[in-house]
Amino acid sequence: MADVLLTVRGLEVSYLTADGPVRAVEGVSFDLRRGEVLGLVGESGSGKSTLVRGLLRVLEPPGAITGGDVHFDGIDLLAASEDALRALRWRRISIVPQAALNALNPVLTVGAQIVETLDAHGETSPTRARARAAEVLELVGIDPTHLRSYPHELSGGMRQRVALGLALACGADLVVMDEPTTALDVVVEHELLQRVAALQAQRGFAVLFITHDLLLLDALADRVGVLYSGRLVEIGPADVLARGGRHPYTRGLRAAIPPALGEDRVPVALDGSSPNLRSPPSGCRFHPRCAAADAACRVTETTRRELGPGHLVASHEEAP
Amino acid sequence: MVRAAWWLLRRLGFYAVAAWAALTLNFVLPRMMPGDPATALFGRFKGELTPEAMDALRATFGLTDEPLWRQYLGYLGHVAQGDLGVSLAYFPTPTTEVIGAGMGWTIALAGVAVVVAFVLGTGLGAMAAWRRGGPLDTIGPPITALLSSFPYFWLAMLSVYVLAFRLDWFPVRHAYGLNVVPGWSLEFVGSVASHAILPALTMVVASTGGWMLAMRNVSVGTLGEDYVGYALARGLSSRRILVHYVARNAILPNLTGFGMALGFVVSGALLTEVVFSYPGTGYLLLQAVRSQDYPLMQGLFLAITLAVLGANWLADVATVVLDPRTR
Ligand SMILES: Nc1ncnc2c1ncn2[C@@H]1O[C@H](COP(=O)(O)OP(=O)(O)OP(=O)(O)O)[C@@H](O)[C@H]1O
Ligand SMILES: [Mg+2]
Numbered sequence: 001m002a003d004v005l006l007t008v009r010g011l012e013v014s015y016l017t018a019d020g021p022v023r024a025v026e027g028v029s030f031d032l033r034r035g036e037v038l039g040l041v042g043e044s045g046s047g048k049s050t051l052v053r054g055l056l057r058v059l060e061p062p063g064a065i066t067g068g069d070v071h072f073d074g075i076d077l078l079a080a081s082e083d084a085l086r087a088l089r090w091r092r093i094s095i096v097p098q099a100a101l102n103a104l105n106p107v108l109t110v111g112a113q114i115v116e117t118l119d120a121h122g123e124t125s126p127t128r129a130r131a132r133a134a135e136v137l138e139l140v141g142i143d144p145t146h147l148r149s150y151p152h153e154l155s156g157g158m159r160q161r162v163a164l165g166l167a168l169a170c171g172a173d174l175v176v177m178d179e180p181t182t183a184l185d186v187v188v189e190h191e192l193l194q195r196v197a198a199l200q201a202q203r204g205f206a207v208l209f210i211t212h213d214l215l216l217l218d219a220l221a222d223r224v225g226v227l228y229s230g231r232l233v234e235i236g237p238a239d240v241l242a243r244g245g246r247h248p249y250t251r252g253l254r255a256a257i258p259p260a261l262g263e264d265r266v267p268v269a270l271d272g273s274s275p276n277l278r279s280p281p282s283g284c285r286f287h288p289r290c291a292a293a294d295a296a297c298r299v300t301e302t303t304r305r306e307l308g309p310g311h312l313v314a315s316h317e318e319a320p
Numbered sequence: 321m322v323r324a325a326w327w328l329l330r331r332l333g334f335y336a337v338a339a340w341a342a343l344t345l346n347f348v349l350p351r352m353m354p355g356d357p358a359t360a361l362f363g364r365f366k367g368e369l370t371p372e373a374m375d376a377l378r379a380t381f382g383l384t385d386e387p388l389w390r391q392y393l394g395y396l397g398h399v400a401q402g403d404l405g406v407s408l409a410y411f412p413t414p415t416t417e418v419i420g421a422g423m424g425w426t427i428a429l430a431g432v433a434v435v436v437a438f439v440l441g442t443g444l445g446a447m448a449a450w451r452r453g454g455p456l457d458t459i460g461p462p463i464t465a466l467l468s469s470f471p472y473f474w475l476a477m478l479s480v481y482v483l484a485f486r487l488d489w490f491p492v493r494h495a496y497g498l499n500v501v502p503g504w505s506l507e508f509v510g511s512v513a514s515h516a517i518l519p520a521l522t523m524v525v526a527s528t529g530g531w532m533l534a535m536r537n538v539s540v541g542t543l544g545e546d547y548v549g550y551a552l553a554r555g556l557s558s559r560r561i562l563v564h565y566v567a568r569n570a571i572l573p574n575l576t577g578f579g580m581a582l583g584f585v586v587s588g589a590l591l592t593e594v595v596f597s598y599p600g601t602g603y604l605l606l607q608a609v610r611s612q613d614y615p616l617m618q619g620l621f622l623a624i625t626l627a628v629l630g631a632n633w634l635a636d637v638a639t640v641v642l643d644p645r646t647r
Contacts, residue, residue: 058553060544089555102546106645107568116564120556150644166554 005073005174005206006032006055012067013047013054021066022277024050025230028068034173037200037207039217039238041253042227043274048210049098051227052178056093057085072174091121094172096180100159104151110137110162111147114169121170132169140165140195157188164192168199176208181216193220214253218242223310226250229275229285233302236311246313248290284316292317324640324647331636335629342625346618347395351388376406376615404622405615409607415619419601423586423623425495426600429516430589431582433523438578440524441531446567448532449539450558457536464529476522476595483518490518493597519596523589527581534577539570572643579635583628587620 013025024047032038042048053059055070057077070077072093075084097103105113114133115126123129134144140161151159160180167175177196181189197220200207209221217224218238225235226247234247244254255268272289275281281288287297294316302314386394398404404415448457467475484490491497496511542548543566551561590602597603601620608616640646 053549056553058549060549086555089553091555095550095553097546097550099546103550105547105551105565105569107572107643108564109644116556116560117554120554120560152645 003033004031005034005036006208007071008055008068009070010068011051011054011070012065013050013059014064014066015050016062016064019278023066023230023280024063024277025054028227028230028232030225030232030235032174032206032208035204035206036223037209037221039209039211039221039224040227041211041214041217041224043212045274045277046227047230048212048227049178050230052095052176052208052210056089056095056176090117090170090172092172093174093176094167094170096160096163096167096175096177098179099183100163101151101156101183103163104159106151108150109147110149110151110154114147114162114166117166117169136165136169137162139168139199156183157192160184160188160192161195164196164199168203168205171203172205174206174208176210178210179212180209182212196220214241214250215257226253229280230277231285231314233286233315234311234313236308236313240308240311246307246311246317247286247315248292248317249286252289286315327646328633328636328640331633335633339626339629342622343396343399344392346622347392350614350618370411373406373408373411376408376412399622404619407608407613407616407619409611409613409616415615418604418616419619419623422599422601422604425598426586426589426593426602428512429495429520429598429600430523430585430592430602432516433520434527434578434581434585436520437524437527438531438581441528442535442567442571442574444528445532445535445537446539446562446570448536449543449570450562450566452540452543460529460532460536464533467525467529472522472526473591473595475526476519476592479518479522480595491515495599515598519592519598523592531574534574535570538573539566542566542570545569568642572639575635575639575642576632579632579638580628582634583631584624585631586627587624 008031009029011025011028012023014021014023028051030038040048040051050059050063053063054065055077057065057080059065065078068078072088075088077085077088080088104110108116111130111133114136115129118129118132123132130147133147137144137146142158142161142165146154146158146162151162154162160183164180167177180196181192184192193216196207209217211217214224214226221238223236224238224241226233226241226245226249228249234241234245234250236245241250244251249270252268252270256270258267259265270289275285275288281298283299284290284293284297284302287293290297297316300316302316304312304314306312402416404419406412407415407418410418444456444460448454448460451457480492484492491514495515496502496508497515500508500511502508548561548565551565556565586601587605589598589600590605592598593600593602594606601623604616605620607613608620
């Protein structure tokens with residue numbers, strides 16, 4: 001399929017700690033098409049950031065990729081040399097980080113950080129780089145006078161917009177967003193998401209959008225994947241998942257969302273907490289929290305079944 | 321910007337108070353000594369001290385029959401005019417002149433050595449952290465441990481004995497050759513440089529490792545910061561990340577230590593100057609103690625205090641310049 005941009009197969013990422021490896025991501029497989037918005041949702045600690053860092057090869061030790069394979073536009077990312085990776089980074093794949101304050105260098109101005117990024121990707125003229133940096137800020141609705149501001153002088157929302165501008169500065173085909181709105185209040189979050197949607201529609205880049213907020217993906221994503229304890233338990237078209245999804249965990253997430261105005265439903269919080277990755281539950285990892293779990297769930301691993309076009313679920317439940 | 325200027329002014333005020341406290345202590349201490357220090361000294365120097373020297377000594381301590389507060393004001397007035405009395409060991413040269421000459425040599429030797437060691441050490445430390453477990457990171461710490469395990473004066477004496485005395489690669493003592501006329505001549509500058517190299521080298525060798533370890537440890541923490549990983553993902557070059565991301569940030573906590581080291585140059589070079597008979601303030605301090613030259617001692621203590629305070633203030637300024645968050 002020529003329109004597939006990113007292929008991930010059986011990706012496994014572990015933290016090689018002193019008391020043995022912690023498998024934070026395990027057997028994750030999915031495709032991402034050009035210009036598509038894929039949302040990945042999961043609780044805190046489900047391995048979202050680990051997955052992103054693993055597939056972009058920016059893991060810090062003790063993190064390491066321990067299996068699987070990742071292809072970007074036909075290039076084997078896990079086998080690529082550092083030089084090949086550097087050529088891909090930002091010009092083809094860019095990131096909007098979880099917390100822009102920590103991701104921006106505190107001792108350099110915003111302008112300097114945009115300019116150095118452009119400079120690293122072939123912009124040789126300093127004057128042109130500065131002009132382009134001003135355009136980058138304007139694109140995300142920030143006054144270019146802030147080129148001379150330091151990260152700590154901007155509000156949280158502005159910093160996150162700077163990060164978004166930076167991610168788009170070199171015309172990447174794939175923009176990975178790791179909870180770009182987590183640190184923001186709802187109003188600013190809404191504003192940023194609208195900006196993302198508008199820019200995406202206008203420029204047509206693909207987005208891998210990571211979040212812990214399922215609701216947020218209904219409007220934004222074309223497809224949605226659900227991550228639980230390092231595994232992709234369900235992935236399917238956004239409208240299918242918006243109607244509830246199939247995996248008991250997906251439905252649990254949905255049921256926990258407070259009802260919208262006029263909706264006749266009582267929110268049901270998901271019991272328990274996500275498992276400790278050092279000693280994960282046997283069988284289906286979700287069984288200790290699953291209302292439908294039976295004896296088989298405790299011992300046998302789940303397999304992925306296709307329920308509809310592009311809709312895959314890994315659970316023990318029988319198809320209706 | 322304005323906030324930073326205010327902060328620096330406040331720090332300056334704080335240092336001014338500290339300097340005033342040191343001055344006052346300098347005034348009070350001799351008066352707390354049992355009896356009259358001048359008379360006590362006079363007893364010890366019986367026959368050696370001329371009446372003029374005796375008067376100079378009394379004047380230094382401000383020991384007159386005036387009430388204490390007038391003595392104190394008079395003392396402050398003298399200090400403000402740079403008048404710290406007359407040295408006994410170098411009688412009748414004013415103390416400030418003696419200290420000034422020594423200070424020049426010390427700053428040129430130890431000041432340069434401290435700066436070189438800091439620049440070298442922080443550079444090496446950042447590189448060791450960058451290539452964690454690499455060759456530099458593997459051999460650096462044990463060598464540092466080895467060098468710091470034997471006392472500095474031993475290192476200095478060994479190098480004098482082997483490199484200067486035995487091999488005759490360097491001059492053994494003094495700041496310049498005795499047959500060279502001081503002045504801005506090539507000969508003089510060359511002589512000064514050849515005399516300074518060995519002592520400076522021993523200081524650099526002894527202190528670079530400490531800076532390297534400190535910088536390495538902070539840098540390892542900095543490498544774990546999100547902005548380093550993000551810079552990598554942005555495809556910035558390793559050099560750019562090492563210099564502008566790791567080193568620029570990791571150096572900030574080390575600036576205070578650098579300020580201290582710079583301030584203590586004036587007294588801290590004592591061992592070097594004694595071993596190499598280098599005519600700086602450390603050497604003067606030893607002379608002053610040996611010959612019980614109280615005015616010179618007092619002047620030197622004051623100079624050391626002011627140098628430490630001044631260097632700390634410079635470190636504050638450097639922090640403001642390098643860390644925009646303090647502005
Ligand atoms: N350096 C590390 N050493 C050991 N385990 C780690 C390390 N970093 C992360 N982990 C583990 O990996 C798991 C996944 O972490 P990750 O940061 O990917 O979660 P996340 O889904 O991004 O969470 P959040 O929503 O809080 O950002 C966690 O359970 C965490 O304990
Ligand atoms: Mg995360």
